[in-house]
Amino acid sequence: MTRVLLAAGTTETALIDGISAAGATPELMNHTPAADAEILAYGEPTGAPVTPVSPTGCPTPAAISRAVREVVGFDLTVVDAGLARPTMAPTVAFGTEPGADVRAEEAVPDAATIFDRAYEYGASLPDDELLIGETIPGGTTTALGVLTALGSPGGVSSSLPDNPLEQKHRVVETGLERSGLESGDCADEPLAAIRAVGDPVQATVAGISAGALESGIDVTLAGGTQMIAVVALLRRLGVDAPVSVATTSFVATEQGDTLEDVCTRLECDLTVTDPGFDARDHVSMERYCAGEAKEGVAMGGALSLVPDGRLEAVLDRIELVCDRLGVDGPDGSEEAVTPEDDHGP
Amino acid sequence: MTRVLLAAGTTETALIDGISAAGATPELMNHTPAADAEILAYGEPTGAPVTPVSPTGCPTPAAISRAVREVVGFDLTVVDAGLARPTMAPTVAFGTEPGADVRAEEAVPDAATIFDRAYEYGASLPDDELLIGETIPGGTTTALGVLTALGSPGGVSSSLPDNPLEQKHRVVETGLERSGLESGDCADEPLAAIRAVGDPVQATVAGISAGALESGIDVTLAGGTQMIAVVALLRRLGVDAPVSVATTSFVATEQGDTLEDVCTRLECDLTVTDPGFDARDHVSMERYCAGEAKEGVAMGGALSLVPDGRLEAVLDRIELVCDRLGVDGPDGSEEAVTPEDDHGP
Numbered sequence: 001m002t003r004v005l006l007a008a009g010t011t012e013t014a015l016i017d018g019i020s021a022a023g024a025t026p027e028l029m030n031h032t033p034a035a036d037a038e039i040l041a042y043g044e045p046t047g048a049p050v051t052p053v054s055p056t057g058c059p060t061p062a063a064i065s066r067a068v069r070e071v072v073g074f075d076l077t078v079v080d081a082g083l084a085r086p087t088m089a090p091t092v093a094f095g096t097e098p099g100a101d102v103r104a105e106e107a108v109p110d111a112a113t114i115f116d117r118a119y120e121y122g123a124s125l126p127d128d129e130l131l132i133g134e135t136i137p138g139g140t141t142t143a144l145g146v147l148t149a150l151g152s153p154g155g156v157s158s159s160l161p162d163n164p165l166e167q168k169h170r171v172v173e174t175g176l177e178r179s180g181l182e183s184g185d186c187a188d189e190p191l192a193a194i195r196a197v198g199d200p201v202q203a204t205v206a207g208i209s210a211g212a213l214e215s216g217i218d219v220t221l222a223g224g225t226q227m228i229a230v231v232a233l234l235r236r237l238g239v240d241a242p243v244s245v246a247t248t249s250f251v252a253t254e255q256g257d258t259l260e261d262v263c264t265r266l267e268c269d270l271t272v273t274d275p276g277f278d279a280r281d282h283v284s285m286e287r288y289c290a291g292e293a294k295e296g297v298a299m300g301g302a303l304s305l306v307p308d309g310r311l312e313a314v315l316d317r318i319e320l321v322c323d324r325l326g327v328d329g330p331d332g333s334e335e336a337v338t339p340e341d342d343h344g345p
Numbered sequence: 346m347t348r349v350l351l352a353a354g355t356t357e358t359a360l361i362d363g364i365s366a367a368g369a370t371p372e373l374m375n376h377t378p379a380a381d382a383e384i385l386a387y388g389e390p391t392g393a394p395v396t397p398v399s400p401t402g403c404p405t406p407a408a409i410s411r412a413v414r415e416v417v418g419f420d421l422t423v424v425d426a427g428l429a430r431p432t433m434a435p436t437v438a439f440g441t442e443p444g445a446d447v448r449a450e451e452a453v454p455d456a457a458t459i460f461d462r463a464y465e466y467g468a469s470l471p472d473d474e475l476l477i478g479e480t481i482p483g484g485t486t487t488a489l490g491v492l493t494a495l496g497s498p499g500g501v502s503s504s505l506p507d508n509p510l511e512q513k514h515r516v517v518e519t520g521l522e523r524s525g526l527e528s529g530d531c532a533d534e535p536l537a538a539i540r541a542v543g544d545p546v547q548a549t550v551a552g553i554s555a556g557a558l559e560s561g562i563d564v565t566l567a568g569g570t571q572m573i574a575v576v577a578l579l580r581r582l583g584v585d586a587p588v589s590v591a592t593t594s595f596v597a598t599e600q601g602d603t604l605e606d607v608c609t610r611l612e613c614d615l616t617v618t619d620p621g622f623d624a625r626d627h628v629s630m631e632r633y634c635a636g637e638a639k640e641g642v643a644m645g646g647a648l649s650l651v652p653d654g655r656l657e658a659v660l661d662r663i664e665l666v667c668d669r670l671g672v673d674g675p676d677g678s679e680e681a682v683t684p685e686d687d688h689g690p
Contacts, residue, residue, distance in 0.1 A: 001418070041422070046469040073346070073418070077386070077435050088466060090422050090435035121433060124391040126669075 002305060003075040003125075004065075004222070004298050005132045005208065006040060008033040008091070009082030011099035011107065011199040014138025018167055021054045021159040021292065028052075029137045034087035036062035036135040036297045037078045040069065044324055047088030051325045054159075058287030059327040061299035062135070064275070067317040068302040071310060074131075079121075079208070081114075081136070082200035094118065099136075099199040102145050102175035111194040111203045118207025122215070129218035131246070131305075132208060133298025134226055136201040143229035145172045145197030151184025152232040154262040156225040157251050161291035172197055190236040202226075206233045213241040220244040220271075222301020224251035224294065228259070231266045242269070247300035249274035250288055273303040280315055284322040347650060348420040348470075349410075349567070349643050350477045350553065351385060353378040353436070354427030356444035356452065356544040359483025363512055366399045366504040366637065373397075374482045379432035381407035381480040381642045382423045385414065389669055392433030396670045399504075403632030404672040406644035407480070409620070412662040413647040416655060419476075424466075424553070426459075426481070427545035437466065444544040447490050447520035456539040456548045463552025467560070474563040476591070476650075477553060478643025479571055481546040488574035490517045490542030496529025497577040499607040501570040502596050506636035517542055535581040547571075551578045558586040565589040565616075567646020569596035569639065573604070576611045587614070592645035594619035595633055618648040625660055629667040 010033060013019065015026040028050045035048035039062040045051055052060035069076065080091040084098040094117040099108050108114070122130075136142075140156045147154050158164065176182060179196035186193035194203050209219045209230065221227035224247045231243060245268055252259055252272040263270040277285035287293065306314050322328070355378060358364065360371045373395045380393035384407040390396055397405035414421065425436040429443040439462040444453050453459070467475075481487075482504075489501045503509065521527060524541035531538035539548050554564045554575065566572035569592045576588060590613050597604055597617040608615040622630035632638065651659050667673070 042471055044471050046471070047466075079435075088437055088469065090424075090437045092433055092435045093438075121392075124433065126387055126389050126391070 001073060001075045003077060003127050003130055004302065005130055006037060006076065006078045006298055007081040007132065007134045007201045007204045008037045008078055009096065009098065009136045009199065009201040009204065010084040011136060011138045011142055012101040013099070013141050013171070013199065016101070016171060018164050019141055020137040030084045032060065032137050033135040034083055034085045036060055037087045037089035037091065039063060039066050040076055040297065041078065041089040043321065047086065053327055054287070054292055056287060056292065057283050057327060058292035059284045059322050059325060061293055061296040063284065063321045063325055063327070064299045064318055065297050065302040067321045068306060068314055071314050071317050072305050074305060079204055081204035092121065094121070096200050096204065102142060102171060102197040103178055105178050106195055107142070107175065107197055108194050108200050108203060111191045111198065114200055114203035115191055115207040118204045119211035122208035122211025125212060125217060127217055130212050131220045131222050131298060131301045132205055133222040133301055134201050134205060135297045136199055139199060139201060139226045141168045141171055142197065142199035142202065143226045144168050145175055146193045146202060146229045147232060148172050148183050149176060149181060149186040149193035149197050150190060150232055150236055151187045154225065154228050154232065155255050155258045157254055157294055159293050159296070187236065190233045202230055202233065205230045209234060209243065210237060210239050213239055213243065220246050220301055222246050222298035223296065224300065225255065228262055231268045235266055244269040244271060246271040246273070246304040248295045248303065250291065250294035251300070254291070254294065271304050273300055275303050276311060276315065282319050282322065284318060284327050346418060346420045348422060348472050348475055349647065350475055351382060351421065351423045351643055352426040352477065352479050352546045352549045353382045353423055353432070354441065354443065354481045354544065354546040354549065355429040356481060356483045356487055357446040358444070358486050358516070358544065361446070361516060363509050364486055365482040375429045377405065377482050378480040379428055379430045381405055382432045382434035382436065384408060384411050385421055385642065386423065386434040388666065392431065398672055399632070399637055401632060401637065402628050402672060403637035404629045404667050404670060406638055406641040408629065408666050408670055408672070409644045409663055410642050410647040412666045413651060413659055416658050416662050417650050419650060424549055426549035439463065439466070441545050441549065447487060447516060447542040448523055450523050451540055452487070452520065452542055453539050453545050453548060456536045456543065459545055459548035460536055460552040463549045464556035467553035467556025470557060470562060472562055475557050476565045476567050476643060476646045477550055478567040478646055479546050479550060480642045481544055484544060484546060484571045486513045486516055487542065487544035487547065488571045489513050490520055491538045491547060491574045492577060493517050493528050494521060494526060494531040494538035494542050495535060495577055495581055496532045499570065499573055499577065500600050500603045502599055502639055504638050504641070532581065535578045547575055547578065550575050554579060554588065555582060555584050558584055558588065565591050565646055567591050567643040568641065569645065570600065573607055576613045580611055589614040589616060591616040591618070591649040593640045593648065595636065595639035596645070599636070599639065616649050618645055620648050621656060621660065627664050627667065629663060629672050
């Protein structure tokens, strides 16, 4: 059975107003990765006080990946890559701390340590193949940070229909300045790029991938532009093994030819899956078709596991999972994002 | 898919000479639950420096449960119920500390806190049914401790072919004395029995079970006499919901009618599975037939999941898993218990 490995973490970068749609308020956003991990592990949040749903009723991609898991089945391993709030999902923990705002002097002070521990972990796994996903609100901004610090061109996506790209660039510029760096300064020192303007999930995914590839494990990075940033890191680190990226058609459509060009340049395979959400009129799928969320929590990779003839069953299951999560439209979603303070430990 | 929940912990009671066979040396025994969790999660130890194999070549029951998982499939959730050494298996953690020697004044000082947190966790799960197993060397001695403190008669099993019952009784008597207690003194205060002469796995399994049962989840305790002690705790705590115990024929044979009598008295269903190991001549199965290990790491419960007609496939898989673990006889086993200091984080 395929192992899906989910790196779940946080960066204070997400708390910058307008950067991320992965939560109704900054405080609730800090719970998003913990809740995503629980949804994937149990089918719903069990300890986290929130179901991650955007203000317009778009459910977290965890709901989609969970639906795939319930239909197709995959082994799940969540890695704590800097959670700011506790999760009741089982996690592998190396002691990784949440990331700071990229505008701080150092966004991930212990990037090298995280990478080393993650490398050892990845190298220790007996699997033949790994599919690695992420959940970290603000992760496309830190992806832009790393790509800029590496001097590696490439667009970044957004969980918002209107990508606040100018704001992201301003945030990254400020971050580089505060770190005393200019664009491209970290080309030969990729972990310094994470330390200055990245996030702990990048250090974790890069480390696990490098270790696993070194051990001969096939690695597919399940995600969009955040995973492209990880591939760029790996290539600069001298990891030249074949590596694949599996993402959704929502990211591919937004990114146009840029995504394919970047993958060609970085010598990584690209798999794009269109889940056919436009054939359904459930609010959850409508929000994805409207350009929200797009990807995350291994969604594109999970969808790539769906065999021919099983997509309809997955779409049916997405409706079930979303109903279970209380995602039934903008009204229901407001209820769903209310913290339930007395729920769980 | 059935969720198997594994409570993995340690008690210093296991370090008393002659008490447990769950490790080659006291130091290595502390790694056993961490290694068991990794074997169940990944198929082999990935971070733990040891494969738990007895000096005569009997592999940990984790190998059997893992083989069932590879053939039948089940969802795994490991709960850190007081691990003394780190595991690279994903775990749910409530901050539970390892248990002290039952001969100390208090074996589990925070038994009530562990129970409460575990209860909340159990109550939060959306599952319809749970199968709960344990891995804790020395656990039959702490089971005897709790049964004695509760004044609840019942035999206890052993991972050794010759059950060191007299020694266990002496240890428990000393433990009760040091706690200022006599047999039966905790009949009306079951968590005090754990605090005085129990272990943190008991507090965890009792708490999760009580919470899950309260939420209407069907609970099967996968284990032998250690799980009988948990049922005794639950009954004394006033939990009167139906609960089942699923164990192996190795425990049932050793315990004779006692086991059935105790289950009748505690009003719990008993399922006994005979895996038919006597039909094979692989060393691992021979050691079980000789009375070693007998049960643990949810083995009996996992075997109860094997549908008719799939047992041969499970036996084949046990051979594969054991070969992968380096269990191929007394010679191979000596190699397998050598610590690999440079392996894993």
